[in-house]
Each structure stands twice: as structure tokens, then as C-alpha cells.
Amino acid sequence: MIKKDKILIVEDEFIVAYDLKIMLTKNGFLVAGIASTTERARQLIEQKKPDWVLLDIILKGTETGIDLAQELHQKRIPFLFISANTNHTTLEAAKATQPYGFLVKPFRERDLFVMLDIARYRYAVERGHIINFAEESPKSDISIEGIVGKSASLMNVLEKVMIVAPTNTSVIIMGESGTGKERIAQAIHQHSARKDKAFVTINCAALPLNLIESELFGHEKGSFTGANQKRIGKFEQANGGTVFLDEIGELPLEAQVKLLRVLQEKEIERIGSENAIKIDVRIIAATNRNLEKEVAERRFRLDLYYRLNVFPIELPALRERKEDIEILANYFLKKFSNNVGKKMNGISENALQKLRTYHWPGNVRELEHLIERSVLLTSGHEITDISLPNAIQTNEVVNTMSGAINKMEEVERDHILKALKTSNGKVAGVGGAAEILGMPAQTLYAKIKKLGIKISYY
Incomplete structure (x- = not known):
């Protein structure tokens, strides 16, 4: 958020509103005013022409912040929600107004300005100040080693990778299991200024519950039973490089709180130490879950969701890019036939047709494993048949x-x-x-x- 942006505060709790005014003014922003009702907010919007609106949901009067948000969206005035109410119905209604952030009360001053920075970035992306994907067709000549295919949906993903890679922006990669989320994360790292530093993968689903903090942030010798020596955590190992948080949706709520602090303050503390360690890491997260649904059902923190969701990249399922199936199949055929020293000429049309009509619940990874198995089982120079797992077809x-x-x-x-x-x-x-x-x-x-x-x- 650039300095001197004019912000309107719409908040019916005087203490909260006044604290917000002090925070914003102290950090160089102009406060257009404070409104406790939607009616007063409309008057101030007309008079003061704010650049941004900080908007509570529950206000005085019969109308809510969501009612005003719908008008703000129509007028293209960017806004962020600040609310203690995060139940499913409220979240769905708030989401429909397309806010640029959602700050959960109570929050710290640092949280507010991190959210404002993220909101500004997202707003700039949407307006085309950085890039507007909706107005441009994806390029068809982008090539990244290890990522195979020519479909428009894949080219759109690769174009986003090439744009975001040189920045330090947080990225969240969404897609079903097997779509290649880690490969995309590695591509972002390899095309960044951090490419010569560490790329550390953390599988959030596989972290032992009782050792999450130690795994992520490390511990000092003797800090707990079994801590026989000092341990350097994953974040410290990645200093200067990239942390890839795979399956972030599986992280327990308690660990989410600690992760949020690290992302905001850019420092960690080893268990058993009172000294904070400054770290410089880029965060790339990935999930096959619908995080908005997880937030609504209180399994994922809303503030962490918005902190990670700065630059989302959604990977298409293999069944949504079927024109890439033959290209991928032949790529894996060449790879595995070379590995085992077999001379393979190709895949028959009958086998390819079976691949095209299959649902691919395991996506590219499943195709890779099937081709590897077929190479091993084929005695001739051509794969003429593919054995598909019938138990998990689409209609089931x-x-x-x-x-x-x-x-x-x-x-x-x-x-x-x-x-x-x-x-x-x-x-x-x-x-x-x-x-x-x-x-x-x-x-x-x-x-x-x-x-x-x-x-x-x-």
C-alpha cells in the first residue's frame, strides 16, 4: 500500500475504530473518516472519495457491511473486511462481494499492514498494473524443463509461473493430487533469484503432531525429553531460498497460528531458545483441498488463507487437458524405456484411446506410473494395451x-x-x-x- 492512500473506516465499535485510525495515521495513511452505519459510510464515500474501505460486517442500523460491500464492488472501490464473525453463512456472503482481504478480530498492527500490502498487490493484478490474465491469451511457446504438454490451460499456468517467479510474492498452488504441484513450485524457484539457494519441501500431511514445531523451527539441546542435540528446523535450512508447504490444508490449527506468526514477522524461535532468528524465505504453498470451505468449517485460519493467497495458481486436472495425454504418455515411454534399456517404438492407437477415455483420478502421476508398469510388462517394442484400475472409474x-x-x-x-x-x-x-x-x-x-x-x- 503506497503512502497517502485515503482509507475510510466503517466500524461501529468506537475503540476499534479509533485504534485503527491511530495505526493508519502513524503509518502515513490518510483517514477519510469513521462511519458506524452504512448510511454514514455512503455520505463519506461521496464526500471524501476514499481509495480503500476497511469494513466491519456487523454495524449499527438494519444494514450490514455486506450490504455496503455489494455497492463498493459495483463502484469498483476496493475494500477489506474486518470482523470477528467467521461462520459459514457470513463467510459465503462476504466472499460473494469479492473483498481484497478479510482480517479477523482481534488483530495486531503488523497483521493489518501485511493484509493491506497483500490487498494492494491483488488489486494491482486485477487492474492490469502488473498483469491481467483475463485480457491476454496464454502464449503457446513457453517451455519449462520437466513440465510436458501444449494445452491452453497448461500454457496459462506456465505463463503465470514465469511472471511470478522473479518476485518474492507468496504463491499458493491448487489442484488435485497428482497434477504436479511440487513440479510447478520447483519451476518457480528455479526461475527466481533464489535458484542457487535451498528449496525445502515440507509435507504438512506427514508431520508428526507432537513434532511439528521442532520440524519447522528446530530446537535446542535439552529443550525437551529426547532432544539430545540441537536441531535446525526446515525454515532455517531454507534461509535465503524457498519453503514449499505441500498439502498446507492438512496442517493442524495450532501449527497454523505459529506459521502465520513466522510469515508475518519473518523470524523464528527454536524450541528452548529465547532468541529470535531472522529468516528470509519465499513461501510457496500447495493444496488439493478447497481452503475456502476449510475456512468456513473452521479447519483453516482465515487470516492465514489470505496471507498465502496472494498469487493463486490453479492446476488443471489431466481429464481437463486431454490433448496432453498422448504427449505425456510418449514422454514417459521414452523416459522409462531408456531407464530399463528397452527399445520401444511407441503406443498403439487402441491403447492411446483407452488413455484418452479414462477419468484419471490420480492425474499425471497416475499416468506416469501406468506407463512405467506397462514398459516393464511389455515384451515387444510397442505398448498395445494398458491395464487400467476399473475399480475407480469416473461414474463411481x-x-x-x-x-x-x-x-x-x-x-x-x-x-x-x-x-x-x-x-x-x-x-x-x-x-x-x-x-x-x-x-x-x-x-x-x-x-x-x-x-x-x-x-x-x-
Whole structure:
């Protein structure tokens, strides 16, 4: 947020409003006024022409901040919500007005200005001051090593990678398991000024609950039972480089609080130490969950969501980029035939057709594993058939024709159970459920535990 931006405060609690005014004025902003009702806010907007509005949801009078937010959106006046109310209904209504941030009360001064900085960046992106993806067709000649395909949806992703990579902006990568989120994160790191520094991956789903803080931030010798020597945490290992928080949606709430502090203050404390250590890391997060839904159901902190969601990149599922299936299949064929010293000429049209019509619940990772297995099992010079896991075809995931749409966790649970049945209860290794689903075995174990699935042999 540049200095001298004019901000209107719409807040009916006098103490909160006055504190906000002091914070903003002290940091060089102009306060256009304070309104405790939507009616007064409209008057000040007309008179003062604010650049931004800080907007509470519950106000005096019959109208709420959400009513005013709808008008602000129509007038293209950017705003941020400040509220203690984060229930599902309120969040959905607030989201529909397309705010540039949501600050949860109570908050610290530092939190306010981090959120304002993020909001300004998002606003600039939308207005095209940085880039406007909606007005430009993706380039078709972008190439990043290890990322294969030519579909428009993939080119759009790669264009975003090339734009955001040179910056220090936080990135969140969203997409189903197996779509290549870590590969995209690595590409961002490799095309940044941090490329010669560490790229540290943290699988949030695989962190032991009792050791999360030690794993992330380290500990001093003797700080707790079993701490026989000093440990340098992942964030400290990545100093100067990039931290990739894979499956951020699986991080427990208590750990989310600690992570938020680190992101805002850019410093850590090892367990057992009273000295803060300054760190310089770029954050890239990834998730296959709908974080907005997780926020609404109070499993993910709203302030952390907005802190991470500065530059979102959504990866398409493989079934949404079917024109890339043949390119990918031949890429993996060449890779694995070279690895095992086989001379393979290609894949038959019959086999390719089976690949094109399959639903690909495990996405690119599942395709990779299937081609690897087919190379090993093929005795000739051409793959003429592909053995697909019939137990988890498309029509078994959601029966939309009958209107029977299950909750995501129910669908995920059923999906995992079917994969376990197909693998006879085997989770890891060749032919295991993790391979069938196209995800790391550690991740699958974490999901099995979270969903309360009992592993048995079918």
C-alpha cells in the first residue's frame, strides 16, 4: 500500500475504530473518516472519495457491511473486511462481494499492514498494473524443463509461473493430487533469484503432531525429553531460498497460528531458545483441498488463507487437458524405456484411446506410473494395451444424474477405500493404493488416519 492512500473506516465499535485510525495515521495513511452505519459510510464515500474501505460486517442500523460491500464492488472501490464473525453463512456472503482481504478480530498492527500490502498487490493484478490474465491469451511457446504438454490451460499456468517467479510474492498452488504441484513450485524457484539457494519441501500431511514445531523451527539441546542435540528446523535450512508447504490444508490449527506468526514477522524461535532468528524465505504453498470451505468449517485460519493467497495458481486436472495425454504418455515411454534399456517404438492407437477415455483420478502421476508398469510388462517394442484400475472409474465417484452428491470427505473416503480394495489393502509400493491414487504413500497414510479408515486385506 503506497503512502497517502485515503482509507475510510466503517466500524461501529468506537475503540476499534479509533485504534485503527491511530495505526493508519502513524503509518502515513490518510483517514477519510469513521462511519458506524452504512448510511454514514455512503455520505463519506461521496464526500471524501476514499481509495480503500476497511469494513466491519456487523454495524449499527438494519444494514450490514455486506450490504455496503455489494455497492463498493459495483463502484469498483476496493475494500477489506474486518470482523470477528467467521461462520459459514457470513463467510459465503462476504466472499460473494469479492473483498481484497478479510482480517479477523482481534488483530495486531503488523497483521493489518501485511493484509493491506497483500490487498494492494491483488488489486494491482486485477487492474492490469502488473498483469491481467483475463485480457491476454496464454502464449503457446513457453517451455519449462520437466513440465510436458501444449494445452491452453497448461500454457496459462506456465505463463503465470514465469511472471511470478522473479518476485518474492507468496504463491499458493491448487489442484488435485497428482497434477504436479511440487513440479510447478520447483519451476518457480528455479526461475527466481533464489535458484542457487535451498528449496525445502515440507509435507504438512506427514508431520508428526507432537513434532511439528521442532520440524519447522528446530530446537535446542535439552529443550525437551529426547532432544539430545540441537536441531535446525526446515525454515532455517531454507534461509535465503524457498519453503514449499505441500498439502498446507492438512496442517493442524495450532501449527497454523505459529506459521502465520513466522510469515508475518519473518523470524523464528527454536524450541528452548529465547532468541529470535531472522529468516528470509519465499513461501510457496500447495493444496488439493478447497481452503475456502476449510475456512468456513473452521479447519483453516482465515487470516492465514489470505496471507498465502496472494498469487493463486490453479492446476488443471489431466481429464481437463486431454490433448496432453498422448504427449505425456510418449514422454514417459521414452523416459522409462531408456531407464530399463528397452527399445520401444511407441503406443498403439487402441491403447492411446483407452488413455484418452479414462477419468484419471490420480492425474499425471497416475499416468506416469501406468506407463512405467506397462514398459516393464511389455515384451515387444510397442505398448498395445494398458491395464487400467476399473475399480475407480469416473461414474463411481459422483452420481450426479440421481442428485446424490456426497460431501468431499465422503467422496475422498470412498475413493481411498476402493483403491485399497483394488490393492488388497496394500498402501505403498508397486500396485499399492498410493500408486493407484497417484499420491505419495506418506500422504495417503495421513489421509487414512484423518478419515478414520481401518486398513484390512480385502
